[in-house]
Amino acid sequence: MTHSDPPVGAEPRQGLGESPLLPLSPRLAPCLALHTAAGWLVVVLAVAWMPLGDSPLLAWRAWLVAGVAGCAALGVGLAWCEARRRGYALREHDIVQRRGLLVQRLQALPLVRLQHIETRSNPLERCFGLVRLACFTAGGRGADLLIEGLPAAQAELLKQQLLDRLSGASRESSA
Template identity: 40%
Template sequence: MTSRAPEETFANAVLAADSLPDFRAVVLQPVAPAYRPYAVTAAVLGWLVPLGAVLIAWAAAAAGLVPAALGALAPVGFGALLVIAMINAVFAAVDARRRAWALREHDLIYRSGVLWRRSVIVPFARIQHVETVSGPLERRFGLTRLKCFTAGGSGGDLTVAGLDLETARRVRQFLLERIRDGEDDGAAVSGPHEAPNGADD
């Protein structure tokens, strides 16, 4: 039988689980304050189209272009849609408050979700490339998304939403340096780095 030398050396170094650093002990940094108004605006904008459609139907019914029954239903529909849009906006605001992130020495942590919550931890050594993306609305609020790609298909992508431009730039730069360091060393482990965590900002 053959052996896999590096892994076997590594295997001897396994520590007791309770002596390992616990990701739960990390104090996470909330996303940029501008993310909340952005999320609420985006949630409301998404409902403008159906609301507009109902308004048009209402106007058309008033003008006699469509059956009057439809016109009678329009206020009910408009009210229902408005309530849904408002709930959605409140939900987006709560969701924005729950979103948080942190950089540790060797990984990136991102927490999101209100009812269905998710914490994702990506080791720097596993990130293949990083990119920042921002839509027109995000740019208006001075926000950007940071996308980290790892192996494992689409399930292996992490999107950190709600970073301000400067933080996203610094994190991206930091991650790229860590990826390069890892490759230069031929190993994932490298010396301690100054983490550009939001807390330093």
């Protein structure tokens, strides 16, 4: 006779790829595209105003600028598409984030490791009404999980839900 009890605490959990993810704000795509365009604008202007003197590249300057501008347009388009694919989910034991277009990243942060949560926004994000939620664990130098593109009200709600779960978990562990 064989007896097989599942180990204590071995209840099946949903896999990372099985979780339905909530989309971020649709305003994130134009915000990231504008941010990327600003960075590329500096590069395009540097190439356009690059002193070439009597170099044979002087005849190719227009093509060089056009090529860099084409790369910039591609970069802006990729930033837009990548922003539309981002998502997150607050699950029972962790918070999950998906990001990336060409290189996809699915990141999970167990709630038991979470120690500090803060919201951030730069001037461009504030123009679009967006906030970043930064989640920190012990021993890390920076945010271990950074969810960009949340509307301010949704970020505060998510922050409060995380804090409520943290306070509930700390009460359970002390009891």
